[in-house]
Amino acid sequence: MSSPKSTNKVASGHLYKYSFTSSSLGGLETNINVFVPSSSSSSSSSSKVPVLYYLSGLTCTEDNAAQKGGFFNAAADAGVAIVFPDTSPRGAKIDGEDDSYDFGSGAGFYLNATKQPWSKHYNMYDYITKELPAKVDQLGLGIDTSRASIFGHSMGGHGALTLYLRNPGQYRSCSAFSPICNPTACPWGEKAFKGYLQNPADEASQYDATLLVSSLSPAERPLDILIDSGTADDFYKQNQLLPEHFQNAVRERGYDDQRVQVRLQDGYDHSYYFISTFAPEHIKWHAKFLHN
């Protein structure tokens, strides 16, 4: 894994693509893209840069947000690395794996599957939270994985929120574009949980940001969250995203609107045009925590 499959210079830094075999994903090969700003140095720990994990949405790979997200000039200015994993295992050879856009390949939902035949490979939760940081450490790219934050889009926004909420201390801040905020209450989440989990009624709540936050309190678990969702987003209109459910839940628990911000952005849709508009602001917001 020490030699990248490809390298592109961008924003004075470099974007590297790596392939490696993932034990969390049952021994399948997986790809990541890693942006490293020019300010990083692997030789001195004081000049290592902090890292942002970006989780993509349904149908995406590690490439889409790297190509269309508009993150790199802002990340270079902020002195922050960005790691883009894939959205699911690939090539598990499970019947029906490639049949729908919202389940199976490209749709790992950042959970650990408990249902056969998915449970051997579909363990994106373990992959992102445990295996990936260790892999990034091994790259020797001057990235300090002890200073990490997480963000994502749509299904990846769901991933970012749930991983952040469930792992205190692992991520300093969490942001999301158009996240699926309450997956147990929307068609995408219901389908995924029914398909991946043996007992969705018991297991799904640990993968639902709105339910997770409902048992937290600002005194015991301070949160720093920034959510942007567009009002012209068809999936928002179809009640797949439900940002209001999350907003109501955090308010009920007494979280401050300044530290847990849920913003509805007028007229924006679900596309990378929306992401790229607010990408620099999200990077800058995370950098405050990562350089603190």
Add this chain to the structure above:
Amino acid sequence: MSSPKSTNKVASGHLYKYSFTSSSLGGLETNINVFVPSSSSSSSSSSKVPVLYYLSGLTCTEDNAAQKGGFFNAAADAGVAIVFPDTSPRGAKIDGEDDSYDFGSGAGFYLNATKQPWSKHYNMYDYITKELPAKVDQLGLGIDTSRASIFGHSMGGHGALTLYLRNPGQYRSCSAFSPICNPTACPWGEKAFKGYLQNPADEASQYDATLLVSSLSPAERPLDILIDSGTADDFYKQNQLLPEHFQNAVRERGYDDQRVQVRLQDGYDHSYYFISTFAPEHIKWHAKFLHN
């Protein structure tokens, strides 16, 4: 053409896609993307915004640079519209039209073909310089097409340079990422000119930026040009781009390096990662001329 096929809000403005029948392209349907910043107003001529035409490279459509170029936040800040045309006619039903990536579909080379059977449809030069500005005027989007500049990438950089050089007064400034600077002396240009032009030996010089600039002088024809090309660009290494030929030609004619800048950017390749790195700087540079 008054109703867009699609609309996406981006960078507080909007990206519209339109389809229309082009007479220059022999009656074929063609698509454009148009970014309009929120600062524009169609109701008052004083608040109309100037326009940048972006010409894409081989294999691209009107979409690639809109999705991957990273232009819109900078264009919004600068108060500049951007028009993205396609790179060739589509669906002319000419034998071999879709056979190679560097000739025919996706490879119009921004010229008027004189050779059969291409000459009926492959007239991108007339389309971009004459028909497109009139179409943009008709859209009623608050764009002032009398204040225009032009830029592009690779084959589109060739297009931007040659259209700028041949049409004094039409474009205020010209910039290019990795342009084909001397197409009569490189394989891409030789193939295109031989294929599209009846007498390449006579006709090709009018489509070659290095040859065109060799007959100009700073006193009679002041130029404002910004070129960026990457040293790790495989096509640069294969002598498809030849920026040094253009640089030498402008210096020989006595042009000032400050107003005609040819910059080699260390380590960058031919990709959109390169374009997106320098996109904000190009937009800002053009805005000086467009708002003057």
